[in-house]
Amino acid sequence: MEVSWEESVTYSINTIYLLFSSYLVFVMQLGFAMLCAGSVRAKNAMNIMLTNVVDAVVGSISYYLFGFAFAFGDGSNSNPFIGTEFFALKGIPSGSYSYSFFLYQWAFAIAVAGITSGSIAERTQFSAYLIFSFFLTGFVYPIVARWIWSSSGWLSPSSSGSLLFGSGAIDFAGSGVVHLVGGVAGLWGSLIEGPRVGRFDAFGKPVAMRGHNSTLVVLGTFLLWFGWFGFNPGSFDKILVAYPNTSDQGNWTGVSRTAVTTTLAGSTAGIVTLFGRRILVGHWDALDVCNGVLGGFVAITSGCSVVEPWAAIVCGFVAAWVLIGLNILCLKLGFDDPLEATQLHGGCGAWGLIFTGLFAKEEFIIQAYNSGDSSVSRPYGLLLGGGWGLVGAQVIELLVIFGWVSITMGPMFYTLHKLKILRISVEEEVAGLDISSHGGYAYNALQQEGNRTSILR
Known part of the structure; x- marks a missing residue:
């Protein structure tokens, strides 16, 4: 099949754009590593950094062997075990596959396990990380991705079949698919493991366990911010960036x-969290504003392509209060998540899905999912007069993700717990995972102090 010059240019632009976006999303792994390392106590720094590396390397193999096929393995080229069904791009001869699409989806998949790792930090056996990371990346997450991002997905807004409520669920870059999945998995891991030793006193009141390095937290936040420009704008890969001409700018405006x-x-979520926490605790806190910024990003990830900029400010404002409120509630209930990952990714991800159902603009939905075809009519944001169809689809997505992840990851964590391979012993936790599981501390000062203590004993 002969390919025209314009089709070749379109393919080249899409490939370069998608690869660049993949690299940006992968940088988020470094952001996660720095954020997590700074947010835990110094005696567990090496452990949390190692788990971030493990999430990437184990997730790569798991997603290649199983995950991609579960998510996108349709058609005659699919393999039930190895994800060889790479989407054929527009204008490219049949049988040509986009490896760049696989790379981009892989970068998303390994991010999910990183979210969950933060929820169970500082008290989990290293072997448990290997098991849950493989299972989450290779099976749990890909099924959700298939429902919403595959052309054959029953929740997909670009489904080749009938659309749920005439709309499908709009989760453009994954407030639900990525963040809610990781947050709910972390919820069950944290609940089954229980809080860290000393996190709550004998009367159930929380005891502060601040991270050891705010510099790493801020660095990680900015790296994640940078990576989010691949995470959200890069998600136009699902609908392809059309080559612009004099009359049609394709999807570049989007x-x-x-x-x-x-x-x-x-930005809005960050500033609201900064002042909100100042009112509540009486001082300015860089760590709080960093989590606020990330909460705003998580929330907008669902509707980033289909809402006006003013609506994004509304999204960030509410996301900040969702995060603040959930953090207060979790402390009252005795729930311990060292990275606030359940509250941040789960809570703000859920809000992001509902937000899209309220504020999505019809023109932008058509641009993103129907190539700008003005003859198409679709449900859009309830508060903009678009009816209940989109809101209904968003609520369904939220519920099925919570249910699916609960019935898969909940029993998996419980099984690990019963087999005594989930949580470390109290003695090891008090000493720190670095010394008990990894042969030494990440910092020389701690190592020297530990050596002096051993000599005195």
Whole structure:
């Protein structure tokens, strides 16, 4: 099949754009590592950094062997075990596959396990990380991705079949698919393991366990911010970036708008969290504002391509209070998540799905999912007069994700717990995972102090 010059240019632009976006999303792994390392106590720094590396390397193999096929393995080229069904791009001869699409989806998949790792930090056996990371990346997450991002997905807004409620669930870059999945998995892991030793006193009141390095937390936050410009604008891969001409700018307007809405939501959530926590605790806290920024990004990730910039500010404002409120509630209930991952990714991810159902603009939905075809009519944001169809689909997505992850990851964590391979012993936890499981501390000062203590004993 002969390919025209315009089709070749379109393919080249899409490939370069998608690969660049993949690299940006992968940088988020470094952001996660720095954020997690700074947020835990110094005696567990090496452990949490190692688990972030494990999430990437184990997730790579798991997603290649199983995950990609579960998520996108349709058609005659699919393999039930190895994900060889790489989407054929528009204008490319049959049988040509986009390896760049696989790489981009892989970068998303390994991010999910990183979210869950933060929830169970500082008290989990290393072997348990290997098991849950493989299972989550290779099976649990890909099924959700298939429902919403595959053309054959029953929740997909670009489904080749009938659309749920005439709309499908709009989760453009994964407030639900990525963040809610990771947050709910972390919820069950934290609940089954229980809080860290000393996190609550004998009367059930919380005891502060601050991270050891705020510099790493801020560095990680900015790296994640940078990576989010691949995470959200890069998600136009699912609908392809059409090559622009004099009369049609393709999806480039949407790409730029998505970057703007992402920035505004994160910034708004950050500033609201900063002042909100100042009112509640009486001082300014850099760590709180960092989590606020990330909460805003998580929330806007669902509707980033289909909302106006002013709506993104609303999204970030509410996301900040969702995060603050859930953190207060979790402390009252005795729930311990060292990275606030359940509250941040789970709570703000859930809000992001509902937000999209309220504020999505019809014009932008058509641009993103129907190539700008003005003859198409679709349900859109309830508060903009678009009816209940989109809101209904968003609620269904939220519920099925919570249910699916609960019935898979809940029993898996419980099984690990019963087999006594989930949580470390009290003695090891008090000493620190670095010394008990990894042969030494990440920092020389701690290592020297530990050596002096051993000599005195």
